[in-house]
Amino acid sequence: MAGCSIVEHIAGVGFDSEQFEKARESKILELQYRAAQKLEKRMQDNSQILQSDFNLILDDSFLNKLLDRYENASGLLDESTDYIIKDIKAELFNGSAIASVKLSAHNESHNVDVDLIMDCLILIEQEKQDLVLKIEPFNIAPTTVTKGLYFAVKETINKIIKLNLANLNKNLPPLKIPLNIQDKIIIPGTKSEIASKINLTINNPKRLIKYNLKIIDILFLEGQIIVGLELDKIEVES
């Protein structure tokens, strides 16, 4: 019985949380800095923001309201580890957007419960008429262990971090947001009978202005995303 106490003693302490936390903070800051540096260089060449024909500005709450829908979503990290998303929050910085996903993972074969935090880069691209949000995990770190023996915890964490980081984006497919931005304007037709010095009937036929917008620029600034679009094609139909 006394021997069990050795194992109990070390249960749930399978990692140095401070070391992970600091490494994570450093990695995120480095990424933010590199992205901000690129943006600053770009702005040196062309400091004009919002020079596109059509600018769509999304507040960070736009992203977060979409991402909130993933709270309590579950899935598999691998065949023996399932997870549930406890919280997901995106922050917009100058040059980058980072989402932090808090996961509770359970490894069935080692009977380990571990809370993880996964940091992801948010990329925005255009696919045809859709605005596509891609979430690319770049960092995963354990935060707390709620159940499991030392060696099992360590192995589970190692496995998740070392083996799964590259595959995690398979769990995070692109979010497609159809960008049906007012691509047609109807000019209503009129017909007026005028009785004046000259009796006239004026026919102004209905017209449909159809146009396409294409994304030419996506800019991350503090607290907002700016999607710059330009007029690609415009035609008028009767």
Add this chain to the structure above:
Amino acid sequence: MNTLIEVKIRICKIFICSICLGLFYSCSSVELPTIEDSVSKISMYKEKLNEVNNIINTKSNTKFSDKEVTVLVRKEMINAIFSSLSKDRKEDLEIIFRKTKNIIKDDVKVLGIEYTNYVDIDSGAVQLDLKSIKLINMMKDKISTVVEIEGNGKIAISAKHTGIGASVKSGIELYLKDTIEFKVESSKISEIILRPIPKKLNLKTKFSVEILKWKVPWRENIDLELADIISPITVPMNISTEVSLPYPQKNKKPGEFNYIPYMLKLFDSKVSILNENLTWEANFNIINKK
């Protein structure tokens, strides 16, 4: 005997510990920087990031709106859309002349006999070409444009001169150049409405015809109500009304997802003109479509 058992137990403990330690170290560990290394990098990147952010924030003057979604449409794009209306077609507007009596009337006395000379328009049609529509100003809640329209057509005229009647067809020219203003409004269902501000437009009309050796030059400025020509224009702002979000599933393989449809509902919209940009702002909710 008890001592022997205790010794055995201690040997067992040491053995178990050795196995555990062996297992710990046999696991490949994640290579993490030391806390000191990370703390030093954090301090360095924070300082550099502050510097860069200050430069960017000064240049970008970032906060454009308090709403969650903002659309800024530049003057050039609105001009391009307006201009598209004047391209490609020559028949933008049709004016039909209906029977109008006595567009010219003249009472004369010839050899003591009184006559009423007159000209009637019997019918006619003119196809008008929208030559140009140019945005000239965007201020407060108004968009001002200059519109130029012209066209030629035929009219049928009947006339009576000194008691003798005749009919003839003549060419007619119409021309209009005027300022048209639109008030910019927001509707409750996420639309921008361009409402023409009522005014009278001046349509210049002229024809010249010789009928019964009577030369009839005719010019007339016809007042038209703008509302008779242009109705309010509605520009829908349906930015992504529906989105399907993919969800990974425990009982599915990685890469297989369930898609759940949601509606993006825009509300609380307002429209204004700011620095020559048409600015439309709104908040939004995301609601389950099922």
